[in-house]
Amino acid sequence: MFTGIVEELGEVVRLDWHGDGGVAALRGPLVASGAGPGDSIAVNGVCLTVVEVDAGGFTVDVMKETFDRSALGTLAPGDPVNLERAATLSTRLGGHLVQGHVDGVGRIVSRTPGDRWEDVTIELPPGLTRYVVEKGSITVDGVSLTVVAVDDSTFAVSLIPTTLALTTLGRKGAGDLVNLEVDVIGKYVEKLMGVDR
Known part of the structure; x- marks a missing residue:
């Protein structure tokens, strides 16, 4: 479990992809300093398990299922990534x-700069719109954000200066892919009420 508050902007060091998955080496001294094999770290919002830790970085295995359902397959060495260690019972739930x-x-459909922040509109994959509500939470590349507008195929968020400076969202532009995780509570409510998709 995570909070969507990015701890560190890391970097892809090495990617070794093969047919059924791959191995990614990532630089992130802060998150690596307290990590060990078996720990979970969110990389652009994807929960991955640490295999090895070295000076200033860590290695993870990435299954084909993860490539098929996320934008991790578009990464290349040198790309920045949002990193967050798993939450503990003493973690503040800031997101x-x-x-x-x-x-x-x-x-990402568009970016509209403001005086201090930017409004970003993102296209939703089919089937996710029902879980996205105005003033609700959504995770974009591992960043907990508040939805400011939603329609049948897109939603919008506003990025404050801190988010622009300290996450990958400050660097992404129109056409770029982002990982999305909707608020899990809506999915559980839907299932408990017996709503067919």
Whole structure:
């Protein structure tokens, strides 16, 4: 479980992809300093398990299922990534409850700069719109954000200067892919009420 509050802007060091998955080596001295094999770290919002830790970085295995359901397959060495260690019982919940289980991949449609922040509109994959509500929470590349507008195929968020400076969202533009995780509470309510999809 995570909070969607990015701890560190890391970097992809090495990617070794093969048919059924791959291995990614990532630089992130802060998150690596307290990590060990078996720990969970969210990488652009995807919960991955640490295999090895070295000076200033860590290695994770990435299954084909993860490539198929996320935008991790578009990464290349040198790319920045949002990193967050798993929450503990003593962690402040500054964002919202995030599982690190990507529900779909969205595409940034537009960015509109303001005086101090930017409004970003993102295309929603089919089937996710029903879980996105105005003033609700959504995770975009591992960043907990508040939805400011939603329609049948897109939603909008506003990025404050801190988010622009300290996450990958400050660098992404129209056409870029982002990992999306909707608020899990809506999915549980839907299932408990017996709503057919």
